Amino acid sequence: MDSARPHKRPTALDRMLTPIHRWIWSDTDRRVQKLLRFSETETDGGRDILRAAEVTSDPLLRRLYLEHAIDEFRHGILFRRRAAALLKVSPSRSNPGFQGAWLAPGGHGLDDLQIYGESDSDMLAFLHLSEKAAASRFTVYRDVMEHDPPTRAVFEEILHDETFHMGYTLTQLARVEPQRHKRHLWRARLSRLWKAYLRLASGLAGVLGSLLLTIQYFVLLPPFAWLAKRAARQEGSGWITVSPGRTDSLSRQY
Ligand SMILES: [Fe+2]
Ligand SMILES: [Fe+2]
Numbered sequence: 001m002d003s004a005r006p007h008k009r010p011t012a013l014d015r016m017l018t019p020i021h022r023w024i025w026s027d028t029d030r031r032v033q034k035l036l037r038f039s040e041t042e043t044d045g046g047r048d049i050l051r052a053a054e055v056t057s058d059p060l061l062r063r064l065y066l067e068h069a070i071d072e073f074r075h076g077i078l079f080r081r082r083a084a085a086l087l088k089v090s091p092s093r094s095n096p097g098f099q100g101a102w103l104a105p106g107g108h109g110l111d112d113l114q115i116y117g118e119s120d121s122d123m124l125a126f127l128h129l130s131e132k133a134a135a136s137r138f139t140v141y142r143d144v145m146e147h148d149p150p151t152r153a154v155f156e157e158i159l160h161d162e163t164f165h166m167g168y169t170l171t172q173l174a175r176v177e178p179q180r181h182k183r184h185l186w187r188a189r190l191s192r193l194w195k196a197y198l199r200l201a202s203g204l205a206g207v208l209g210s211l212l213l214t215i216q217y218f219v220l221l222p223p224f225a226w227l228a229k230r231a232a233r234q235e236g237s238g239w240i241t242v243s244p245g246r247t248d249s250l251s252r253q254y
Contacts, residue, residue, distance in 0.1 A: 010136040022144040028090050031151065032083045039079035046072030049127075051115045058120055058176070064168055068127075071161045082154045121177040125188035128169035133192075134162040 014021075025031055046069045053065035118126070142155035173181045 010139045011133075014136045014140045018140055018144060021140050025141065025144055026147070028086060031148070032086045035079045035083035035086070035151070039076045039083065041076075042072050042079060043076030045130075046070070046076060048115055052123055055115060056120055056123075061120060061124075061172060061176075064172065068165055068168075071165070075158045075161065078154050078158060082151055085150065121173060121181065121184045122188065124169045124173040124176060125181070125184040126191070128166060128173060128185070129188050129192055131162050131166035131169060135159060135166050138162055 025034070049065050049072060050069040053062045053069060056062050056065065115123075138155050138159045142152055142159060145152035145155060173184065177184055
């Protein structure tokens with residue numbers, strides 16, 4: 001698609017998280033894993049937009065969705081190729097460790113896209129906000145990639161398309177729903193906010209769960225281990241003689 005549009009400035013939150021993004025992307029293994037995950041997100045998003053092209057009754061939207069879907073498939077291929085090139089240079093460890101998926105998600109949030117039952121205006125509002133988020137994050141990811149020019153170039157190239165997607169979805173929303181397009185945008189914004197909260201909450205729950213289990217392991221288990229060792233020390237070793245009177249009953253062992 002046309003790529004001559006200016007890039008969007010990242011949001012304040014994305015700018016604030018720049019040092020964390022820099023750290024996340026600094027590790028080659030983590031970079032490979034993230035690029036592969038981004039590739040999946042883009043390809044899945046492309047598939048969903050292709051489906052949106054099938055269900056819309058608006059001929060112009062159908063054509064734009066088709067071109068949009070082709071772009072997203074291409075982004076998936078670009079990310080995958082770059083991950084493969086990095087893998088050739090440095091084979092990945094089996095466990096790359098912390099991924100920061102909820103801190104540095106795959107841009108779009110297109111995985112939340114629901115095709116069925118959505119009106120054209122709802123779809124366009126959702127797509128516009130998703131593309132806006134992608135443009136903001138990819139700008140930051142590109143900027144923190146000074147140490148890896150080829151990956152930086154991939155983000156740069158994809159960023160042009162995402163900026164175009166962001167623009168056309170807003171223009172089309174204003175065409176389809178000239179009076180109420182802002183209302184649709186706010187509804188989509190609230191829905192994204194709720195999903196972002198759920199993502200953050202599940203990420204935090206994972207961290208807190210690991211922390212609590214670690215504390216339990218070091219605080220609760222040692223007393224039990226000490227009691228078990230003390231009980232073992234009090235037990236006599238070897239055969240124990242049972243007094244004659246205790247073997248008469250057939251209803252108990254001793
Ligand atoms: Fe994309
Ligand atoms: Fe896009």
